Amino acid sequence: MTWREVRLPVLPTTVIGSYPRPKWLREFIKGLKAGRYKEKHAREAFDDAVVAVVRDHEVAGIDIPSDGEMRRDEMVEFFAERIEGFKFYGPVRVWGNHYFRKPAVVKPLKYKGPMVVDEFLFLKSVAKAEVVKVTITGPYTIADWSFNEYYESKEELAFELAKIINREIKALEEAGALYVQVDEPALTTHPDEMEWAVQAINKAVEGVNIKVGLHVCYSNYRVLKPYYDELRVSQFALEFANRGFRDLAVIKGLNKELGFGVIDVHNRRVETPEEVAKAIRKVMRYVEPECLYINPDCGLKLLPRDVARAKLKAMVEGTKIVRKSLAKKGLEEIVLRKDLTCP
Amino acid sequence: MSVKASFNGSYPRTAGLARLYSRLHSGRIGVDAFEKGVRAQTLRLFKLFKASGVTVFTDGMLRWDDILNPLTGFVDGVRVNGLVRFYDNNFFVRAPVVEGELRLRSDNPVPKWFEAAFSLAEEVFGGPEFTLKQPLPGPLTLAEFSVNKYYKGYWSLVEGWREGVLEPLIRELVGRGLKVVEIHEPALTWPGTSKAKLDGATAELGKLIRFCRDLGADVWVLTYFGYLGRVGKYLSRINEAVIGIDPHVKGARKAPHRLVKDYGLRRVMLGYVDARNTKLEEGKRFRSAVKALIRAGAEEVYVGNNAPMDFLPEPVAARKVKRLGRLTSQYFGGE
Numbered sequence: 001m002t003w004r005e006v007r008l009p010v011l012p013t014t015v016i017g018s019y020p021r022p023k024w025l026r027e028f029i030k031g032l033k034a035g036r037y038k039e040k041h042a043r044e045a046f047d048d049a050v051v052a053v054v055r056d057h058e059v060a061g062i063d064i065p066s067d068g069e070m071r072r073d074e075m076v077e078f079f080a081e082r083i084e085g086f087k088f089y090g091p092v093r094v095w096g097n098h099y100f101r102k103p104a105v106v107k108p109l110k111y112k113g114p115m116v117v118d119e120f121l122f123l124k125s126v127a128k129a130e131v132v133k134v135t136i137t138g139p140y141t142i143a144d145w146s147f148n149e150y151y152e153s154k155e156e157l158a159f160e161l162a163k164i165i166n167r168e169i170k171a172l173e174e175a176g177a178l179y180v181q182v183d184e185p186a187l188t189t190h191p192d193e194m195e196w197a198v199q200a201i202n203k204a205v206e207g208v209n210i211k212v213g214l215h216v217c218y219s220n221y222r223v224l225k226p227y228y229d230e231l232r233v234s235q236f237a238l239e240f241a242n243r244g245f246r247d248l249a250v251i252k253g254l255n256k257e258l259g260f261g262v263i264d265v266h267n268r269r270v271e272t273p274e275e276v277a278k279a280i281r282k283v284m285r286y287v288e289p290e291c292l293y294i295n296p297d298c299g300l301k302l303l304p305r306d307v308a309r310a311k312l313k314a315m316v317e318g319t320k321i322v323r324k325s326l327a328k329k330g331l332e333e334i335v336l337r338k339d340l341t342c343p
Numbered sequence: 344m345s346v347k348a349s350f351n352g353s354y355p356r357t358a359g360l361a362r363l364y365s366r367l368h369s370g371r372i373g374v375d376a377f378e379k380g381v382r383a384q385t386l387r388l389f390k391l392f393k394a395s396g397v398t399v400f401t402d403g404m405l406r407w408d409d410i411l412n413p414l415t416g417f418v419d420g421v422r423v424n425g426l427v428r429f430y431d432n433n434f435f436v437r438a439p440v441v442e443g444e445l446r447l448r449s450d451n452p453v454p455k456w457f458e459a460a461f462s463l464a465e466e467v468f469g470g471p472e473f474t475l476k477q478p479l480p481g482p483l484t485l486a487e488f489s490v491n492k493y494y495k496g497y498w499s500l501v502e503g504w505r506e507g508v509l510e511p512l513i514r515e516l517v518g519r520g521l522k523v524v525e526i527h528e529p530a531l532t533w534p535g536t537s538k539a540k541l542d543g544a545t546a547e548l549g550k551l552i553r554f555c556r557d558l559g560a561d562v563w564v565l566t567y568f569g570y571l572g573r574v575g576k577y578l579s580r581i582n583e584a585v586i587g588i589d590p591h592v593k594g595a596r597k598a599p600h601r602l603v604k605d606y607g608l609r610r611v612m613l614g615y616v617d618a619r620n621t622k623l624e625e626g627k628r629f630r631s632a633v634k635a636l637i638r639a640g641a642e643e644v645y646v647g648n649n650a651p652m653d654f655l656p657e658p659v660a661a662r663k664v665k666r667l668g669r670l671t672s673q674y675f676g677g678e
Contacts, residue, residue, distance in 0.1 A: 090656030095435035
């Protein structure tokens with residue numbers, strides 16, 4: 001499929017990826033695991049949940065929706081279950097009383113076939129938006145959040161994963177996806193590994209001709225800064241609300257689009273549109289509005305659904321406040337870009 | 344010389360205990376049912392220690408969310424804030440925002456929890472043949488995670504944590520029978536901590552160690568994720584304590600036994616069991632690593648997990664505890 005020009009309102013609003021599963025879906029999953037429902041009913045249930053999520057996004061006014069990652073329990077687990085060579089020993093704590101099933105690499109990794117292409121095709125079929133976002137966990141984060149019992153080094157493991165992720169992104173491109181976001185929340189956690197971690201990400205996006213964003217959150221962005229140019233993606237989606245919009249100066253000199261995190265996903269208090277607008281105005285000291293997307297800090301899945309919905313609505317309303325002032329300057333639309341630099 | 348197996352810091356909550364927490368938070372069970380569940384899980388853990396031959400241990404910190412919480416939530420002058428990554432792990436802690444003078448609140452539950460765990464350990468071990476340590480965050484680590492909005496200088500903040508929180512807490516714990524304080528100071532060896540801070544930090548730790556000793560309590564200072572050699576010349580200030588060495592750190596220029604020799608460490612906890620990898624430890628290397636420490640001059644040696652075990656699935660943690668006990672007894676049981 002060839003790249004085509006798509007117009008978007010200035011400051012396009014989007015999500016990072018995950019969204020709270022509807023209560024009925026959580027009950028269904030419990031029932032499925034307990035054997036009360038049959039596997040053949042799962043597809044229908046997950047599809048219905050995606051429809052509900054996309055509807056929430058559309059009602060809130062989100063320009064670029066996702067499927068809320070309804071079919072994924074967790075961002076590393078999901079891919080590890082679909083790549084040959086992983087084993088699961090049990091859940092591991094991430095914070096408080098929250099856990100994920102951290103996988104262990106116990107034999108050579110092998111791509112078994114498309115992992116998220118079906119997700120994209122269904123999302124595209126039910127969303128009104130021309131552009132949707134598909135998220136995929138990056139090679140470095142999968143390597144860092146797995147136990148390595150097989151490969152000589154984490155670097156070797158990450159590059160094996162990069163080859164697999166590259167095949168998947170190309171499969172998405174082939175299926176018609178325009179916008180893929182590689183999630184790398186672990187990227188800056190080992191500063192001494194940044195050189196090869198950046199190369200592993202570049203390997204994962206090598207030869208890809210659609211828009212690629214890179215999401216990095218709860219991280220030391222000063223470690224990322226020296227690699228702004230080197231990373232072959234068109235956008236960085238970063239978290240700033242959780243840190244009270246401190247450290248914004250770190251994006252000075254960013255030569256790519258910024259996906260600006262304005263919603264704290266670990267706090268149930270709903271931001272006001274005015275707070276969102278204020279944050280956007282603040283970041284526009286460093287980033288041109290043509291290069292700015294607006295999103296929550298991270299996935300919304302840990303929030304109650306009504307809170308997530310209200311937060312998205314506030315985010316869109318806050319964005320509209322700023323759009324009004326930009327419209328007065330004649331700036332109302334931008335195009336979807338895949339370029340590695342912006343402006 | 345005896346070499347003892349030690350369990351340090353936290354043990355992963357079992358799936359059952361995690362469910363109990365969820366049920367408590369959502370109001371589906373009351374405090375009594377929750378307490379009963381925690382008691383059962385702690386008993387189970389102590390039985391694992393006993394069966395494995397691990398006689399120096401903590402309560403597994405089963406009630407803690409991380410090394411800072413819930414303790415920091417029971418400190419006046421603190422508002423517990425958003426999530427912050429715990430060093431280079433996919434593990435997050437809630438950072439304390441310091442907005443006033445730091446003062447330990449009288450309703451902090453740590454002494455009560457220690458007392459309850461001590462009784463359970465007595466029940467399992469049937470006598471005094473165990474050492475129950477109380478893990479606490481060190482003053483430097485507390486300060487490094489703090490968002491300081493009150494104290495004028497960094498060192499006032501560090502001192503605030505030590506004098507306003509740690510010392511009163513340790514005094515109360517010692518009053519309830521605590522004999523060993525296990526101070527967790529990953530900040531001390533973390534590459535991101537400036538060298539300028541190491542001087543002041545070790546001086547602060549030295550004061551805390553003396554405070555504990557005056558009360559009659561022994562102190563362990565556990566460092567992990569970073570290379571202990573960074574602290575090098577300052578180690579003499581804290582080497583009255585048992586010093587934890589993480590041999591699994593990358594980029595270490597000296598092996599643990601070289602650290603012992605070069606910096607005159609006498610009391611050492613070698614974190615041979617890797618709390619960040621599911622691979623089980625090898626026996627032969629275990630023996631030679633410990634022997635090397637003894638040859639280098641260590642007079643008191645413990646072997647344990649290098650870091651809190653929250654980073655492992657519980658079934659793997661259980662296997663590692665058993666392996667730790669078995670290897671220690673196999674190679675050093677008669678010494």
